Amino acid sequence: DCIIQVINPNTSRAMTATIADAARAVAAPGTEILAVCPQEGAPSIEGHFDEAIAAIGVLQQVKLGREAGVSGHIIACFGDPGLLAARELASRPVVGIAEAAMHMATLVATRFSIVTTLPRTLTIARHLLHQYGFERHCAALHAIDLPVLALEDGSGLAQQKVREQCIEAIRHDGSGAIVLGCGGMADLARELTQELGIPVIDGVSAAVKMIESLHALGLSTSKHGDLDFPLVKPLSGMFGSFNG
């Protein structure tokens, strides 16, 4: 059996539920989804500062998941905050939804577009494309110019903007697939794929299947080299909970 800890790095319970539903919708029969979010931190993650704050919460949850014996961890925010630090801390695999969605997109299309939230998160997506080596695979990036939590306000406006930006991408980008650039968009992929006739990829579901694959292959985070467990040292103050 496979137990996957899905971490929403922001503290929005509504978005955690959206993410959990998307993960459970594709989980294999033997897979259990444990959806969590930090007790404290940022209600949404929309820039470098938010990501730095969120990374601590991600690491706290990864430590709890490791102690609970989960089979793998998913960082369900499109900035993949704390990904490499989480891999040092984890015994099992850690996958971010941005890298998962990007990898999946390269398997079904030669180039993909990204649709994300605020314009300032476009730079974060570009940093990840560079970090993961996908720059030449990404034809263009779009922002709906609404804050992350607009996806949870029940108005449907953000969802409509995502659809509009997907149509723009189809018309102008010459790409064969679209990557949804926010954990809160996870519930939109299947319907948009059917309606628009192009693979629209959500990173939450992609990451669930990647963790299941890694689990089935007996692959886990390498502890040979820079992703080995952190060096042991006395961490003070709020970081004391990471000791031992």
Ligand SMILES: NC(=O)NC1=NC(=O)NC1=O
């Ligand atoms: N690009 C984004 O919208 N990133 C995100 N911020 C969040 O709080 N969740 C995300 O996925």
